[in-house]
Amino acid sequence: MSEHMKLGAFLMPTGHHIAGWRHPRAAADAGIDIDHMVRLAQTAERGLFDLVFFEDAAGLREGRVDLAAQAARSVGFEPISLLAALAAVTSRVGLVATASTSYNEPYALARAFATVDLVSNGRAGWNLVTSASEIEAANFGAQGLRAHRDRYARAGEFADVVRQLWDPATRNATVHHRGESFAVEQGLGFPASPQGAPVMVQAGASDVGRDLAARTADVVFVATQTFEAAKAFRDDLRARTSAHGRDPDAIKIMPGMSPVVVESRAEAEDKFAELQALIPDDVGLALLASYLATDALNGLPLDGPLPDLKSTEGMQSRQQLVIDQSRRDGLSIRQVAQHFAGARGHWRLVGTPSDVADQLEEWFVGGAADGFNVMPAYFPDELDIFVDRVVPELQRRGLFRSNYASDTLRGNLGLPVA
Amino acid sequence: MPTDLPRALFLSGSPSDWPLGDLQLVVQRADVAGVETLVVPDGIAPRDGGEAWPDALILMGWFAPQTRSIVLLGAVSSLGHQPYNLARRLASLDLISRGRAGWVIADGDADAEFAAFSGANRLAGVDLAARQREFETVVDGLWDSWDADALLFDKEGGRFFEPSRLHSLNHQGEHFSVRGPLNVMRWQKGRPRMTRFDKLGPVTTVASANAALALLGGGA
Numbered sequence: 300m301s302e303h304m305k306l307g308a309f310l311m312p313t314g315h316h317i318a319g320w321r322h323p324r325a326a327a328d329a330g331i332d333i334d335h336m337v338r339l340a341q342t343a344e345r346g347l348f349d350l351v352f353f354e355d356a357a358g359l360r361e362g363r364v365d366l367a368a369q370a371a372r373s374v375g376f377e378p379i380s381l382l383a384a385l386a387a388v389t390s391r392v393g394l395v396a397t398a399s400t401s402y403n404e405p406y407a408l409a410r411a412f413a414t415v416d417l418v419s420n421g422r423a424g425w426n427l428v429t430s431a432s433e434i435e436a437a438n439f440g441a442q443g444l445r446a447h448r449d450r451y452a453r454a455g456e457f458a459d460v461v462r463q464l465w466d467p468a469t470r471n472a473t474v475h476h477r478g479e480s481f482a483v484e485q486g487l488g489f490p491a492s493p494q495g496a497p498v499m500v501q502a503g504a505s506d507v508g509r510d511l512a513a514r515t516a517d518v519v520f521v522a523t524q525t526f527e528a529a530k531a532f533r534d535d536l537r538a539r540t541s542a543h544g545r546d547p548d549a550i551k552i553m554p555g556m557s558p559v560v561v562e563s564r565a566e567a568e569d570k571f572a573e574l575q576a577l578i579p580d581d582v583g584l585a586l587l588a589s590y591l592a593t594d595a596l597n598g599l600p601l602d603g604p605l606p607d608l609k610s611t612e613g614m615q616s617r618q619q620l621v622i623d624q625s626r627r628d629g630l631s632i633r634q635v636a637q638h639f640a641g642a643r644g645h646w647r648l649v650g651t652p653s654d655v656a657d658q659l660e661e662w663f664v665g666g667a668a669d670g671f672n673v674m675p676a677y678f679p680d681e682l683d684i685f686v687d688r689v690v691p692e693l694q695r696r697g698l699f700r701s702n703y704a705s706d707t708l709r710g711n712l713g714l715p716v717a
Numbered sequence: 718m719p720t721d722l723p724r725a726l727f728l729s730g731s732p733s734d735w736p737l738g739d740l741q742l743v744v745q746r747a748d749v750a751g752v753e754t755l756v757v758p759d760g761i762a763p764r765d766g767g768e769a770w771p772d773a774l775i776l777m778g779w780f781a782p783q784t785r786s787i788v789l790l791g792a793v794s795s796l797g798h799q800p801y802n803l804a805r806r807l808a809s810l811d812l813i814s815r816g817r818a819g820w821v822i823a824d825g826d827a828d829a830e831f832a833a834f835s836g837a838n839r840l841a842g843v844d845l846a847a848r849q850r851e852f853e854t855v856v857d858g859l860w861d862s863w864d865a866d867a868l869l870f871d872k873e874g875g876r877f878f879e880p881s882r883l884h885s886l887n888h889q890g891e892h893f894s895v896r897g898p899l900n901v902m903r904w905q906k907g908r909p910r911m912t913r914f915d916k917l918g919p920v921t922t923v924a925s926a927n928a929a930l931a932l933l934g935g936g937a
Contacts, residue, residue, distance in 0.1 A: 320870075320877065327870040327877070331902045333813050337782070357801055359900055364880045371877045374868070374902040377802075377809035383778025384813045406833040407797040410761070414775035417737065437896035438801040473766040477837075485833040488762030488769030489732060579875055 303700050304663045304693070305551055305670025305712055307350045307395070307520075308343035308682060310336070313371040315557055317586055317640040318577035319677030320371035326678055330374040333384060339678055340385045343392050346686030347700050349711050350393030350424060351385070352500075352520075352672060353378035357402050358435040366585045379411050386419035393708030395424035395500055395518075400453055402430060402439045405460035406483055412497045413465060413487055421494030421707035424518070425461070427501050427511075429454045431592065451507040453480045458499070458515045467491035467717060494707035495717030504532070504616035513539030517714050518551045520672050522620060522645045529554050529646075529667035551669040551712055554662070555645035558655055559676060560684045567649045574676055575637055583636035590639060591618050601633040645674055652688040660698055723921035723932065725754035727792075730924035732760075732768045739926035740776075741783070746933045748784035755780070756821055756920065759793045764832045774806050781814035788817050790910065790917075794825030796845075797834040800855035801895055807909040808860060808901040819910025821917070822853065848892045853911065855895050858886045860908045862898030 312330035313320035320327045329335040343351045355378050361367040378396035385394055394415060398408055408425070416423035429450040430436070436444045445453070456478045463474045464487050476483040501512040502520040512519050513536060523529040529552075537547035559574075561567045580601060588596050593608050605625045608618070625635045648655050662668045675681030693699035705711045726747055728735065747755060757780075759773035773791035780789055789810070795803065803820075810818035831840060840848075867882035886897030914920070923929040 318875075321872040321875060323872070325872075327872060328868070331812055331868070331905075333782075333815075356900065357805070358896075359898065364883060368878050368880045368883075369875050373878065373883070373900055374863070375900065376812060377805045377901060380774060380778040380806050380809045380813060383775045384782050387779050387782040402799060402802065404797055404834045404839075406761075406835075411772045411775050414771040417771055418776070418779040434896075437894075439799055440894050471762075471766060471768065473764070480838070481835045482837040483833060483835065484764060485829065486762050486766050486769075488767055489771050577875075 304659065304668070304698055305553060306346070306348045306699065307352045307553055307670070307672040308339070308346075308348045309352045309354070309555065309672045309674045310339050310343070310678070311354070312336070312375045312678075314677030314681065315674040316574050316676035317370055317582060318574060318579075321577045322574065322677045324677070324680050327371060329678060330371065330376070333376070335679070336376065336381060337385065337388050339682060340389050340392060342679065342682050342686055344389050346690045347703060348392055349670065350395045350708060352395045352426065353381060353397060354426075355397035355399070355428070356432060356435055357399060357430070358432065358438045360432075360434070361585055361589065362434050363585060366582055369579055369582050379415065382415045382423065383418060386415060386422065391422075391703045391706065391711075393422045393424055393498070393711065394419055395426055395498065397426040397428050399428050399430040399435070400457040401445065401450055402435065405457045405481055406464065406485060409461040409464040410487055413489070413491070416492040416494065416497045417490065419492070421492035421709070423492070424498035424500050424708055426520070427454060427458060427499065427516075429503065447505070448507060451503075451511060455511055455514075456480050458511065462496070462499070462515065465491070465496035465717065467495040492707070493716075494709040498708050498712065498714065508616070509536055509539055512536060513545070513550070514543045516550060517709075518553060518712065521552060521554050523554045524620070524624065524646045526662055526665060526667050529662060530665065533667055533669075549714060551714075553670045553672045554668050555674050556659070556671045557645050557647045557674045557676065558681070558685055558689070559647070559649040560652060560655055560681070560688055561649070562651065564651060564654070571649050578637055578640050580633065580636075583640040584632070586640050587621070587632070587636040591621060596632060599632060601636075602631045604630075605632060605635060652692045655689050656692040656696060656698070659693065660696060663698060722750055723752055725756065725917055725920040726752055726929065727756040727920045727922045728758055728929070729922045732770050734925035734927070736926065739930070743926050743929040743933065744780050744787070745783055746930065748787040750933050752787055752933075754788040754790060754917070756790045756792055756917070759791055759823065759825070761825065761829055761833055763826065764829045774810060777810050777818060778813055781810065781817070786817070788819065788910070789814055790819045790821045790912070792821040792823040792914070794823050794830060795849055795852045796825060796827070796830040796836070796840065800852050800893055801859065801897075801899070804856040804859040804899055805901050807856075808899060808903065811904045811909040812901065816904040816906050819912065822849075822911065822913050843892065851890045851892045855886070855888050855890070855893050857911065858888060859895070859897055859899040860903060862886070863902050865903065865905060868902060
């Protein structure tokens, strides 16, 4: 456990709750308004967050246009260019974006992130994903989605090439790589930032995903909903990291956490119910089907239980999480759909600033987390309230920094310079 | 203000003559002085190692909030990109800069680009001119994914966009197969520029930050 917990602000244009954009105070046009994204990043910096984080998909998130049209997820900024803009209007907060190993070339991606790292003076990070969506695959050729294991084989080779290109000791030298998926005979040829190389982030929780993270990642995001599951995940990843000959303290595990912060517990149910009521049935169901990577829910009664589902080539670990929870709590399809639409499979925390701090403290002190990736339901209010009410409570308890310790992302995360 | 203010500036020369802080100063001064267009080079390192420019499109994203009116063009080759990704990044830059971004279609150092972008796996035997033509067609088509009035933001009715105003591309070609649509909204007043050097009109090439600063009438 480090002295202070790490905090990431997981920013999305309109919020993590699928219906968050419909909230009267949500900025619904955030996906086309750069000023809004600037304000969110500056709010995170005011709250001394380690980093802001953006997810990504190279395509629509929902294949049925009638459903996509009821949610706000079909438009947004391309995240690496967004990081570049945010680098100009922030000075301390880390800038982390997601990019796929399936639909990029490692040299192009390494160069883009190294440029963000340069212009931000050492604050960039890359979240490696392998892309599990058929919708994305259809934008990049006709071969369709690769098998899970094949995607990770390509991702491992991709990560190795990127790390060689980023190596500050050899930035003007030629990298020689010839492998199954890539052939690179080239160097980046421009200076490294003060943190040496961008931070490597991953979120794959499957067995091969964990091994890749243990070998290559500095930060791992994870969807866990109980202390026990989070602790088991962190213990496992630290053990795998040691097995790869790395210091387990050099990998920071940050579970996603979806807070609904209220001034009194009496408000809690109302505030949450207000959001849940905004989810249309068909939208919630489609989101659930997408997470489960299945079409087996079509035509089933919404008040009935989840059917038995076969393992898919999509997100294997997340699928199991959804199924486990529905069985554990005896939930109907509609209930599961609403539950997951609300927090997207992440840990939901509803309570006062003190309640939220209690829970974060328990996970952090108990060794279930090095920090948290905060996923507000809608923006900007729910990030503001976390920064204004929860952060001071964490600081008062000595759990969170009162000043940035470093100018670089590696420095603030307590990672060595690359 | 100098009387012979260039209309368009093309940054050129050796990357070591463009330290980042000086580059930033040049761009800010060019914008304030009223230079209309800035062309950012995107040269990768030579095959045998050596100096390179950082990524032009990322530099443009960094320049955008630091400038108000100058048009930001990246002189970028398509060889290291996929059309969906490049169309997205340019559309995003157009939003970030409020309609000031664009692509100068450039030929890079083909030898270096093959070596950097897995050319042996991806590009061997490919008709690069035909690939380039198809690439541009796809990018152009993806920028028509959203009608200008597609987004409704209707919170009460739960209608974020109007489905009939979103268009798939369904491109099936020799080199690319791209269903679309793009997941970046177009800038309200148009779309990113797509052009070539010979269509830019008079362009002043500056070979170093010092030369640029001298031209713009201010010391470093």
